[in-house]
Amino acid sequence: MTVQALRAVDAGRVEDAAAEAIGIRNLSRRFGAGRSPIVALDNISLSIGEGEFVSIVGPSGCGKTTLLKILAGLDRPSEGQATLRGTPIAGPRKDIGIVFQSPVLFPWRTVLDNVLLPVDVQRLGRSACMARAHALIDMVGLNGFADRYPSELSGGMQQRVGLARALVHEPAMLLMDEPFGALDALTRENMNLELQRIWMETRRTVVFITHSISEAIFLGDRVLVMTPRPGRVQIELKIDLPRPRDLSVISSPEFGAYANQIRSILNAKGAVD
Amino acid sequence: MRESTPFKAVVSLIILVVLLALWQWAIRANNVPNYLLPAPSDIYAAFVRGFQTGIYTKHLITTLTEVFLGFGIGLVLALILGLMIALNRTVETYVYPYIIMFQSMPKVALAPVLVIWFGLGITSKIVTVALISFFPILINTIVGLRSADLDRINLMLSLGATRFQVFRMLRLQSALPFIVAGVEVGIIMALLGAIVAEFVGAESGLGMLLQSMNTTLDVAGQFTILFILSAIGLVMSRLVGFVGDRLLFWDSSRKSRVTAKGG
Numbered sequence: 456m457t458v459q460a461l462r463a464v465d466a467g468r469v470e471d472a473a474a475e476a477i478g479i480r481n482l483s484r485r486f487g488a489g490r491s492p493i494v495a496l497d498n499i500s501l502s503i504g505e506g507e508f509v510s511i512v513g514p515s516g517c518g519k520t521t522l523l524k525i526l527a528g529l530d531r532p533s534e535g536q537a538t539l540r541g542t543p544i545a546g547p548r549k550d551i552g553i554v555f556q557s558p559v560l561f562p563w564r565t566v567l568d569n570v571l572l573p574v575d576v577q578r579l580g581r582s583a584c585m586a587r588a589h590a591l592i593d594m595v596g597l598n599g600f601a602d603r604y605p606s607e608l609s610g611g612m613q614q615r616v617g618l619a620r621a622l623v624h625e626p627a628m629l630l631m632d633e634p635f636g637a638l639d640a641l642t643r644e645n646m647n648l649e650l651q652r653i654w655m656e657t658r659r660t661v662v663f664i665t666h667s668i669s670e671a672i673f674l675g676d677r678v679l680v681m682t683p684r685p686g687r688v689q690i691e692l693k694i695d696l697p698r699p700r701d702l703s704v705i706s707s708p709e710f711g712a713y714a715n716q717i718r719s720i721l722n723a724k725g726a727v728d
Numbered sequence: 729m730r731e732s733t734p735f736k737a738v739v740s741l742i743i744l745v746v747l748l749a750l751w752q753w754a755i756r757a758n759n760v761p762n763y764l765l766p767a768p769s770d771i772y773a774a775f776v777r778g779f780q781t782g783i784y785t786k787h788l789i790t791t792l793t794e795v796f797l798g799f800g801i802g803l804v805l806a807l808i809l810g811l812m813i814a815l816n817r818t819v820e821t822y823v824y825p826y827i828i829m830f831q832s833m834p835k836v837a838l839a840p841v842l843v844i845w846f847g848l849g850i851t852s853k854i855v856t857v858a859l860i861s862f863f864p865i866l867i868n869t870i871v872g873l874r875s876a877d878l879d880r881i882n883l884m885l886s887l888g889a890t891r892f893q894v895f896r897m898l899r900l901q902s903a904l905p906f907i908v909a910g911v912e913v914g915i916i917m918a919l920l921g922a923i924v925a926e927f928v929g930a931e932s933g934l935g936m937l938l939q940s941m942n943t944t945l946d947v948a949g950q951f952t953i954l955f956i957l958s959a960i961g962l963v964m965s966r967l968v969g970f971v972g973d974r975l976l977f978w979d980s981s982r983k984s985r986v987t988a989k990g991g
């Protein structure tokens with residue numbers, strides 16, 4: 456697929472604005488003023504549909520986290536704009552759930568209290584959200600751990616607390632920045648399966664950032680491939696694999712074809728990790 | 729084979745008794761005069777005498793009053809000013825440079841001036857103690873309130889948290905380990921400050937007693953005071969450590985540090 460073809464696809468989507476969750480138009484972000492600013496994002500345009508699971512894959516430094524921060528309202532674009540359900544993102548919004556690379560738990564709060572953090576911040580009322588918080592803790596496989604402290608949990612368990620926390624206030628979309636990057640391969644595969652199951656249950660819009668090509672394909676409805684200096688979306692691939700996907704799909708020829716395609720783009724840009 | 733705890737305690741006790749016995753024997757056998765190095769039995773006698781006559785109790789109360797009042801004042805002021813500096817840019821810009829300047833000055837050196845200003849009574853001691861315990865707590869409060877993890881701040885902001893919520897739910901808790909560490913240093917400094925200020929000039933107190941014993945060459949008495957002072961220091965730092973452990977039960981780095989210290 457060529458870049459021109461890509462733009463055409465984008466244009467087609469824009470017309471279908473009712474189903475658009477996230478819109479990004481000619482967005483750039485530069486760091487540092489003067490003659491040689493770092494161009495973290497260079498004129499990016501894309502559209503993410505309501506309920507879609509979009510993976511973004513790319514090497515270190517290509518602007519993935521920067522893009523995510525802009526979507527979360529934590530950073531502002533230098534040019535262009537990002538919209539959420541049609542309204543420009545002007546600052547942090549309450550209907551977004553974020554999962555970072557590290558769990559970012561509050562060590563003085565129990566698992567339950569960590570999951571309830573968004574409820575406390577947004578004053579949604581603990582009693583009204585208690586049932587959902589417990590249900591989420593069960594859903595991420597931590598039943599029985601509600602009253603434990605983060606230091607008593609393994610890294611994978613902590614990451615799952617972060618996932619439950621990101622869902623407790625029923626956000627319209629989920630932004631995930633390499634959420635499983637620090638986990639071992641086995642835990643990571645389990646988390647992928649779990650995330651897919653959760654997503655199929657809740658059908659929220661998900662933007663999932665990763666370094667791993669196979670993780671991106673396994674989870675995504677679409678994979679955006681980014682390359683650095685300047686940060687650009689080189690290509691987007693629609694992943695036509697039936698869901699629910701199980702781990703055996705990874706060894707299928709279709710999966711291999713997708714992976715090769717992505718790898719060749721990254722190789723061509725000299726941007727493989 | 730690894731020794732059990734009671735076994736270790738018994739061995740430690742035996743070693744202590746043997747050391748004391750050796751000390752006693754060495755003094756008596758060589759006829760060392762009391763004013764050079766007293767024997768353990770002399771020190772014990774001085775200890776009993778001091779408490780029976782009520783002299784030690786009186787001076788002990790003076791010193792403890794100075795330490796606790798001074799430390800309390802220093803602690804409260806340090807927390808208030810620390811909060812103001814960490815929260816308000818203007819206060820920080822104009823006040824912080826002076827604090828940095830003051831911090832590098834040894835505060836005990838102020839004791840003579842403070843005695844001139846506030847007299848021989850306990851006021852000058854309380855001021856010295858407050859001043860000396862103020863700085864470690866202040867600096868740690870400022871650093872602690874700034875130590876909140878950026879990812880955690882971002883997480884809260886992304887949820888729409890207000891500045892005050894970030895402060896209350898994140899910055900205060902993140903500062904706690906620093907504040908407790910500051911208090912642990914401050915309480916020991918407080919005792920030091922009280923003793924030095926009493927050296928400079930006082931009407932009562934263990935430091936003043938220690939110095940007056942110097943003129944009468946009562947070395948045995950001085951040893952008992954040193955022993956009492958170490959006991960106070962130990963009890964105070966254990967107390968602070970205990971409260972700190974309760975407050976910071978979630979801080980796993982603290983547990984390892986405390987074990988290393990106690991082991």
Ligand SMILES: Nc1ncnc2c1ncn2[C@@H]1O[C@H](COP(=O)(O)OP(=O)(O)OP(=O)(O)O)[C@@H](O)[C@H]1O
Pocket residue numbers: 486487493494495513514515516517518519520521522
């Ligand atoms: N606050 C900042 N100030 C200056 N430069 C920045 C800042 N944040 C990011 N950058 C630069 O922008 C570029 C993209 O950074 P970003 O963190 O988005 O990369 P990334 O794709 O998330 O990388 P990684 O996979 O390593 O997390 C990098 O070159 C980085 O140096």
Ligand SMILES: [Mg+2]
Pocket residue numbers: 519520521632
């Ligand atoms: Mg990143």
